[in-house]
Amino acid sequence: MKLSVLVLITAFAVALSISLVNFHFQNSFYYLAVSFGVSFITSFIVFYYLMEKYIYSKVKLIYKMIHNLKLGKDLKDALGEYVSSDPINDVEQEVKEWAGAKKKEIEILKKQEQFRREFLSNVSHEFKTPLFAIQGYIETLQDCLLDDPEMAAKFLNKAEKNVERLSYLINDLDAISKLESGEVPINFEKFDFVGLAKEVMEGLEDKAKTKNVKLSFKEKYMHPALVNADREKIRQVLINLIQNSIKYGKDPGSTAIKIFELHDQYLIEVTDDGIGIDEKHLPRLFERFYRIDSHRSREVGGTGLGLAIVKHILEAHQQIISVRSTLQIGTTFAFTLEKAG
Incomplete structure (x- = not known):
């Protein structure tokens, strides 16, 4: 709703109230009309001035900031030329859109946080499995290296396979990291x-x-x-x-x-x-x-x-x-x- 219409309705309501009170005491239609006209004009001027200076101008400023910052402009540009003839409705729309966008951002961040936790858990597990196996094989090797060379050779072979698994894992993680960052060129x-x-x-x-x-x-x-x-x-x-x-x-x-x-x-x-x-x-x-x-x-x-x-x-x-x-x-x-x- 535009400012002039809003002030007009407010001034009419105030003028009607004052004129009805005056009519109750004076019981005269003449005084009713005079009081209605004077109070309507006075109320309209006062309310228009007050709302324009202390409310509407602030709303316009807020709207300009929201609208222009959404377009990626800095604060100085956001305070530039006014771009809307009905900022109250526009502010409402802008805030609704902003709230919807923020809600989507929060949902995405929650998913990313869940993915991060799962990823770290998976990386930890994938590294721990071969590392613990290698540790166990080495400890066994230390015990049977001289007493049972054949068994020692088997455990050494198993330790080597787990080292290879770690190597593949590190190489694959490195490959994904480079692909994501664009470090690996695509040679068409x-x-x-x-x-x-x-x-x-x-x-x-x-x-x-x-x-x-x-x-x-x-x-x-x-x-x-x-x-x-x-x-x-x-x-x-x-x-x-x-x-x-x-x-x-x-x-x-x-x-x-x-x-x-x-x-x-x-x-x-x-x-x-x-x-x-x-x-x-x-x-x-x-x-x-x-x-x-x-x-x-x-x-x-x-x-x-x-x-x-x-x-x-x-x-x-x-x-x-x-x-x-x-x-x-x-x-x-x-x-x-x-x-x-």
Whole structure:
């Protein structure tokens, strides 16, 4: 409501009250009209002056500050030219929007705090497990080094494997940190994705055979698919996705790579017929250290960072990755790559 209308209503109410009181004592319509006119004009002038000077001007100032600071201007600019003809309603709207935005910020901060706690807990656990194992093996080695050299050799081998696990964990954490900060450059080049996919599948063929998993690249997808991306980082993406399908695949099982041509992209799918993933886990699947089944995940190995690295690599390419899965039927990871011109 504008200032003049607000003052008009207030002045009318005051003038009507005064004139009715005057009429009660004077019992004259003439004095009623005179008192109403005088009190209305006086009230209007006084109220307009007071509200303009002490209330409305302050509201306008508050509105200007809120509005301009929301636009990212500094305090000096925020106090510049007035930009609204009805600041009271605008202040209400601005405050509602501000409150909504702050509520969303608080919710995001709470989620980030929860993620931070989970991340620190996971990092601590992932480091403690191999460290305690190494400590135990070394203590045992000290006791049996001379008395039982064969047993000592076995424990030394186990300690070495745990050191390797620590090394992989540190390397993966370092890789994610560098990808997030942009320290790792993306070296775009034109290459044939089909040729890269064949190389990766041939390199993982022996590992797949040990799990009785068949890797396939269907004939209809064998024609060249030229993409513009970082070849070695996309190799890492494929290795992570195929290794996951082998780890959690059935025995016997299969993993297939498919390519679909879109307008200016290729859609690549890595599909397996493994144990599948419950739908409730899918939104968090690319989080660092997120494990669907902690016990099984540690049995099959890995740092729990593979899918997080995959997501960061593709985001660095300004591409996306998604997953769909059905329990006991299989899982499909799908990501896009830019077509080479």
